[in-house]
Amino acid sequence: MAKITFDGIEVEVPDGTTILNAARQIGGSIVPPAMCYYTPLKGSGGKCRACLVRVAAGSAKDPRPMPKLVASCVTPVQDGMIVENTTSEQVMDVRKGIVEMLLINHPLDCPVCDQAGECDLQNFAYEHGVSTTRYVEERRTFEKIDIGPLIQLHMTRCILCYRCVYTADQLTDKRVHGVLGRGDAAEIGTYIENIIDNDFSGNVIDVCPVGALTDKTFRFKQRVWFTKPVNAHRDCENEKCGGRVVLWYKGKDVLRVTARKDEYGEVKEWICNTCRFDKKETADWTIEGPAHIDRSSVISANHYELPVVNPQVIADLPESSIRDLEQNPPMKLGN
Amino acid sequence: MGRKLLTEHINVEGIETLEVYRKHGGYRSVEKAIKTMTPDEVVEEVKKSGLRGRGGAGFPTGMKWSFLAKPEGVPRYLVCNADESEPGTFKDRQLMSKLPHLLIEGMITSSYALGANTSYIYIRGELLYVLRILEKAIAEAYAAGYLGKNILGSGYDLDLYVHPGGGAYICGEETALLESLEGKRGNPRNKPPFPAVQGLYARPTVVNNVESIAAVPVIVNEGGEEYAKIGVGRSTGTKLISACGHLNKPGIYEIELGLPVEEFIYSDEYCGGIWKGRELKAVVAGGSSVPILPKELILKTAAGENRLMTYESLSDGGFVTGTMLGSGGFIAMDETTCIVRNTWNFSRFYHHESCGQCSPCREGTGWLEKVLHRLEYGHGRMEDIDLLVSVAKQIEGNTICPLGEAAAWPVAAAVRHFREEFEWHVTNAKDAVQPGAVFPGKAVLV
Amino acid sequence: MEPTTAPAKPQFSEAAKAEIARICKQYPEERRKSALLPVLHIAQAEFGGWVSPEVQDLVAEVLGLAPIEVYEVSTFYTMFNLKPVGKHVLEICRTGPCMLRGSDELTAHLERITGAKVGGAPSEDGLFTLKEVECLAACGFAPIVQVREKYYEQLDTQEAVDAMLLELRNQVHRPALPWEENGLPNALANN
Numbered sequence: 001m002a003k004i005t006f007d008g009i010e011v012e013v014p015d016g017t018t019i020l021n022a023a024r025q026i027g028g029s030i031v032p033p034a035m036c037y038y039t040p041l042k043g044s045g046g047k048c049r050a051c052l053v054r055v056a057a058g059s060a061k062d063p064r065p066m067p068k069l070v071a072s073c074v075t076p077v078q079d080g081m082i083v084e085n086t087t088s089e090q091v092m093d094v095r096k097g098i099v100e101m102l103l104i105n106h107p108l109d110c111p112v113c114d115q116a117g118e119c120d121l122q123n124f125a126y127e128h129g130v131s132t133t134r135y136v137e138e139r140r141t142f143e144k145i146d147i148g149p150l151i152q153l154h155m156t157r158c159i160l161c162y163r164c165v166y167t168a169d170q171l172t173d174k175r176v177h178g179v180l181g182r183g184d185a186a187e188i189g190t191y192i193e194n195i196i197d198n199d200f201s202g203n204v205i206d207v208c209p210v211g212a213l214t215d216k217t218f219r220f221k222q223r224v225w226f227t228k229p230v231n232a233h234r235d236c237e238n239e240k241c242g243g244r245v246v247l248w249y250k251g252k253d254v255l256r257v258t259a260r261k262d263e264y265g266e267v268k269e270w271i272c273n274t275c276r277f278d279k280k281e282t283a284d285w286t287i288e289g290p291a292h293i294d295r296s297s298v299i300s301a302n303h304y305e306l307p308v309v310n311p312q313v314i315a316d317l318p319e320s321s322i323r324d325l326e327q328n329p330p331m332k333l334g335n
Numbered sequence: 336m337g338r339k340l341l342t343e344h345i346n347v348e349g350i351e352t353l354e355v356y357r358k359h360g361g362y363r364s365v366e367k368a369i370k371t372m373t374p375d376e377v378v379e380e381v382k383k384s385g386l387r388g389r390g391g392a393g394f395p396t397g398m399k400w401s402f403l404a405k406p407e408g409v410p411r412y413l414v415c416n417a418d419e420s421e422p423g424t425f426k427d428r429q430l431m432s433k434l435p436h437l438l439i440e441g442m443i444t445s446s447y448a449l450g451a452n453t454s455y456i457y458i459r460g461e462l463l464y465v466l467r468i469l470e471k472a473i474a475e476a477y478a479a480g481y482l483g484k485n486i487l488g489s490g491y492d493l494d495l496y497v498h499p500g501g502g503a504y505i506c507g508e509e510t511a512l513l514e515s516l517e518g519k520r521g522n523p524r525n526k527p528p529f530p531a532v533q534g535l536y537a538r539p540t541v542v543n544n545v546e547s548i549a550a551v552p553v554i555v556n557e558g559g560e561e562y563a564k565i566g567v568g569r570s571t572g573t574k575l576i577s578a579c580g581h582l583n584k585p586g587i588y589e590i591e592l593g594l595p596v597e598e599f600i601y602s603d604e605y606c607g608g609i610w611k612g613r614e615l616k617a618v619v620a621g622g623s624s625v626p627i628l629p630k631e632l633i634l635k636t637a638a639g640e641n642r643l644m645t646y647e648s649l650s651d652g653g654f655v656t657g658t659m660l661g662s663g664g665f666i667a668m669d670e671t672t673c674i675v676r677n678t679w680n681f682s683r684f685y686h687h688e689s690c691g692q693c694s695p696c697r698e699g700t701g702w703l704e705k706v707l708h709r710l711e712y713g714h715g716r717m718e719d720i721d722l723l724v725s726v727a728k729q730i731e732g733n734t735i736c737p738l739g740e741a742a743a744w745p746v747a748a749a750v751r752h753f754r755e756e757f758e759w760h761v762t763n764a765k766d767a768v769q770p771g772a773v774f775p776g777k778a779v780l781v
Numbered sequence: 782m783e784p785t786t787a788p789a790k791p792q793f794s795e796a797a798k799a800e801i802a803r804i805c806k807q808y809p810e811e812r813r814k815s816a817l818l819p820v821l822h823i824a825q826a827e828f829g830g831w832v833s834p835e836v837q838d839l840v841a842e843v844l845g846l847a848p849i850e851v852y853e854v855s856t857f858y859t860m861f862n863l864k865p866v867g868k869h870v871l872e873i874c875r876t877g878p879c880m881l882r883g884s885d886e887l888t889a890h891l892e893r894i895t896g897a898k899v900g901g902a903p904s905e906d907g908l909f910t911l912k913e914v915e916c917l918a919a920c921g922f923a924p925i926v927q928v929r930e931k932y933y934e935q936l937d938t939q940e941a942v943d944a945m946l947l948e949l950r951n952q953v954h955r956p957a958l959p960w961e962e963n964g965l966p967n968a969l970a971n972n
């Protein structure tokens with residue numbers, strides 16, 4: 001066991017635990033945000049840098065501070081370590097910078113994005129962002145690619161967290177998509193025309209922190225905050241699928257089916273494509289009751305402004321988004 | 336005249352063959368180490384020599400070797416970093432193509448010291464022709480019993496292979512290199528774990544630069560203490576300097592550490608001064624990622640002392656008035672050079688070479704390049720200059736691997752020392768975009 | 782005209798297969814993927830200087846990898862040409878030290894005399910593709926052009942550039958690689 005102090009709070013965790021998971025044991029607002037790390041996915045983390053924290057003392061044995069901020073999601077604790085997150089001005093400052101970096105090439109098309117309301121980037125920007133953008137260069141765009149009838153890929157929204165790649169690697173028996181190219185030209189794709197279709201491929205939708213991978217079968221496309229989540233299960237024929245899901249209702253219609261997630265947005269049990277894409281009738285399911293969505297979000301925090309990001313952050317929406325907005329005006333609240 | 340420990344015989348006819356190489360004392364260190372020394376004794380000599388990694392970071396090689404984990408029954412590896420792609424650096428290519436056996440000898444002696452039975456030379460893919468030279472030399476070494484099973488009857492086995500990259504600067508970063516050697520994209524790994532514990536194939540691994548490995552035979556032959564007598568303070572031995580840019584005699588020079596920078600630039604024994612009879616404007620002394628210094632600060636430190644070619648002297652003044660020895664890629668720029676253009680060029684390089692894994696580097700390198708491009712092509716705004724500094728700061732220190740810093744430092748330093756030239760590109764954009772336009776002002780010295 | 786048939790699946794020549802087998806032995810049995818970069822180089826040399834999706838699939842098959850594992854790698858590294866190229870790919874270094882010694886001028890000059898454009902289609906005669914690359918580790922001999930495994934250095938005079946182009950124009954086929962018998966490129970032996 002190792003005892004560490006995180007933002008002034010002591011916590012004891014097994015050796016080898018990461019700083020992030022130690023902080024999650026404490027819980028609450030001191031927990032660093034994570035845009036790429038995903039506990040169920042081996043090898044994930046370290047990429048987005050949203051979770052950087054300051055190690056003020058490395059360990060009891062070697063109490064020197066670490067020279068650079070470290071990614072809390074991949075850095076293991078040491079006994080006697082002292083970590084600063086919300087208590088460090090440097091960390092808060094750097095985090096603002098990370099938000100800015102993640103947004104400079106993002107299309108900011110939240111008003112027309114299916115993920116709005118449950119988007120990690122939106123929440124991250126709302127909580128940690130600055131109110132103006134200094135980016136005046138042209139934003140990056142990608143050619144649209146089709147990855148089949150079930151899953152929609154919007155590459156411009158991707159933050160390259162690699163979660164969907166790990167998911168396909170670790171859950172499905174044949175990965176057909178991956179990260180192609182490099183640098184800021186890197187993209188998620190299949191290279192040659194290919195369809196992402198595999199018993200468990202739909203899980204890439206749930207792990208995607210942004211609206212880059214969304215459910216093409218999401219019926220009658222609705223803003224998530226107009227839908228009602230209900231826990232349900234069924235006896236799934238697929239032995240690897242527990243059949244425990246969340247049904248998202250609008251009135252009597254099941255609009256979409258997702259896996260259940262914990263407060264950090266991590267899927268608790270993977271579900272198969274049959275449960276996700278083919279079982280959209282109440283009769284298919286045993287209803288357990290309303291799902292409690294633990295995750296704080298822009299929506300659950302009652303920030304209903306439209307578009308749903310820190311409004312100043314998108315003071316200067318890119319042309320493409322303005323065009324989309326005109327063709328596809330956001331719904332008025334209360335309808 | 337300084338001593339040449341690595342390159343003394345570089346111009347000997349036929350030195351790329353084992354026969355001629357051996358005639359000039361080649362492979363003595365293998366005989367000495369394997370027959371008369373324990374592996375730990377070899378490590379000890381390297382420690383005593385004070386040799387510091389020649390790949391850029393300058394980490395003491397002996398110390399790195401002593402960190403190698405040695406769990407029972409688990410193979411460990413020595414991997415030579417021959418990815419040489421830091422702009423301004425071209426010493427390893429010369430060394431390997433002309434003296435292949437020197438590197439091979441160093442690999443054998445070093446592998447013995449580390450207890451590695453399989454070692455790899457990871458060479459950048461563009462140097463396939465050098466790979467052919469190395470493979471030919473390796474075949475000779477196998478035939479002579481220096482490689483393979485039971486080397487020189489000692490019971491020690493070693494296989495040595497050369498592995499080509501595919502065109503990616505980032506694969507010079509040691510964990511990206513290992514990923515690449517495993518047949519993957521060159522994405523640097525998060526550390527810890529460090530390669531000394533989990534490197535190639537998740538096994539303990541040492542990664543060393545070509546020049547570091549090539550220094551090992553001399554150290555074993557002459558003894559670590561003898562080697563440490565050359566140089567100044569903690570900068571021991573000799574260093575290969577790749578001199579390029581606006582010099583009369585660009586090329587590779589093996590210098591004793593401690594040589595004054597001024598002598599290196601102007602003496603006929605070395606670079607022979609600035610070409611076309613021009614004045615020196617600035618120098619990037621250790622490969623493109625180290626801070627650029629104006630003439631005045633590269634020749635003398637801020638305190639007025641002569642700048643020497645050592646790790647310590649070049650970094651005197653920290654990042655305010657100093658720079659780094661880095662990989663020894665010495666790029667000289669004459670008085671007509673446009674600093675903005677040069678900075679943009681380097682930024683484009685880092686933007687092009689970012690692996691794209693972590694957000695500050697992936698997004699930030701592109702941002703820097705775009706702003707610099709605007710400045711260079713006459714569309715700059717005054718606030719862009721501070722923006723550059725701020726974006727560089729947002730990248731620096733916050734990334735997975737040091738490419739982030741490598742991209743940030745050159746920009747920050749260029750603005751620090753040549754701010755007026757950047758401003759001139761905004762205020763006099765029409766003049767500045769003319770081909771061959773020369774900024775009429777001065778560098779900032781502090 | 783012959784009736785059109787599906788293009789034949791690419792196949793490595795016997796010599797290349799032997800070379801691939803040799804390379805695979807350099808890595809632990811269960812680490813076959815390590816051979817990917819060397820095998821892609823062989824494939825590019827065998828099949829006309831670029832790696833088509835079909836050729837990449839062949840590489841995947843030979844090494845027992847999923848095709849996406851090859852695509853991820855071929856698109857990461859700059860040496861692999863993913864589109865058809867001219868007979869000779871002129872890779873011009875554009876980085877700082879080469880720029881200081883005239884690489885911009887060299888590029889403009891090569892565009893003028895070959896008619897090809899950097900990053901664009903090959904020249905009309907199909908002989909030259911121009912590609913800008915980053916530092917080739919030859920900065921002291923700038924400016925540099927690499928063509929396959931050969932470096933052409935100090936191309937700062939018309940004569941030097943002419944000599945390079947003449948040499949290339951006179952090449953009937955690419956120089957053979959060490960494992961190719963009779964000094965004949967496999968690409969030819971293949972046909």
Ligand SMILES: Cc1cc2nc3c(=O)[nH]c(=O)nc-3n(C[C@H](O)[C@H](O)[C@H](O)COP(=O)(O)O)c2cc1C
Nearest residue numbers: 388389390416418419420507508509543544547737
């Ligand atoms: C972006 C980047 C590029 C690098 N490129 C090289 C290189 O081309 N050659 C090299 O030897 N080291 C390079 N390094 C340094 C290596 O990571 C590593 O420190 C070095 O190979 C260790 O060898 P040494 O201790 O013998 O210097 C690079 C580092 C970074 C961060």
Ligand code: SF4
Nearest residue numbers: 158159161162164208
């Ligand atoms: S598509 Fe989504 S899950 Fe996949 S890398 Fe991009 S942001 Fe991450």
Ligand code: SF4
Nearest residue numbers: 690692693696734736
């Ligand atoms: S700093 Fe740049 S090169 Fe290094 S891992 Fe991050 S994105 Fe890749």
Ligand code: FES
Nearest residue numbers: 037046048049073
């Ligand atoms: S969550 Fe830690 S770096 Fe992304």
Ligand code: FES
Nearest residue numbers: 874879917919920
């Ligand atoms: S800059 Fe062209 S070879 Fe280094």
